[in-house]
Structures are given as C-alpha cells and as structure tokens.
Amino acid sequence: MLFGLVKDQENCFLRGMAKNYWLFKSEESCFSINDLAREKGQKSGWDGVRNYQARNLLRDNVKVGDLVFFHHSGAKPPGIAGVCKVTKGAHPDPTQFDPESQYYDPKATKAEPRWFQVEVTLETKFKEVVGLPLLKKTPGLEEMMVCQRGARLSIQPVTPAEWKIVMRLAK
C-alpha cells in the first residue's frame, strides 16, 4: 500500500511531472505551525524524525518543491494547520550529533549519519485547522493515511486527489 504510493510518486518524479505531496506530523506543543511562522525566513529543518520508515521517505522521496501538509498531533482537535514547501532536500539531521538534544543519537557519526531532515518553508497557515474528525468524514479521504486507525508514521504520502480535497476543505 505505502510502497505502491511511493512507487507512483517515484515514477511521477522520474517523468518530471508534478510535485509530490506529503503530510508531516508534529506534536503541536513541541513544534507548531506558529513556531515555524516565527522562524527566520519562516523556514526550519524538519528534525527529530527517529523512525526508519519515515527516515527513508525523507531521505529518498521528499524532494525540493514538494508540498507538505503541516499536521498537528496531540492537539484538540488534531488536524492540518497549513501548508509548507520543501526548500532543501535531505541532509543529516544535526540534532543526532548534539548530546544536549533530546534527539541525540550516540550511535550516529558524521561519517555515517543515521537520521536525515529536509528544510520546509511556510507557505500558508489555514484560517482554521482542518480537524481530523472532519477529514475522517469527508468523502474521498477514506484511504488517506492520517485517517487510518493506528497510523503513526510521521511522514506520510498524500495523493493529488486527497491534496485537492483537503485544500477545498481549508477554504
């Protein structure tokens, strides 16, 4: 399922067609869309991803120019808060080398980094968060990964059709 989607997107990329779409999850209390808005240039490295499947997507499939839904987890309600754009492709996540960081990984070395990040720049903050309950009851989003029970992956592919529907909900 996931593999199929990623494969499609890869093909898309190879054919030089439209950009890919993603959903990145962040705990609202940890790093919210407002935090991103306050960053210099409204951009930030998407650091702290410590899951191999998500890491692989970041490293291999997320490309400059791709568009990303900024999703707040742990919020009331959880939901999509806005859109950002990938402005720099995969590079080592610096927090893995920082003993002071909560994301420090003593097994990672600069020669062989284990974790990667991309840079995202804020594009749009939605007037209202598109809440997960609304996503779940919207026709056409039944298969959307974030709507699935137990879908913990923090970097998720989004289909163009799903993207369009969510953008319509945001207006």
Place this chain on the structure above:
DNA sequence: GCCAACGTTGGC
C-alpha cells in the same frame, strides 16, 4: 488517563 497499534529490543 486509557488503551490500541505499532516499533524496538534482546534472550533464546
């Protein structure tokens, strides 16, 4: 706070 779902670890 509960708990389901999922990932990781480590003994064997």
Place this chain on the structure above:
DNA sequence: GCCAACGTTGGC
C-alpha cells in the same frame, strides 16, 4: 529468526 516484553505514539 522468533517472539515476548517493553516503550512510544497519539486518538479518544
């Protein structure tokens, strides 16, 4: 390589 135990995520 299996699988039980444990830890984490994240909706509710």
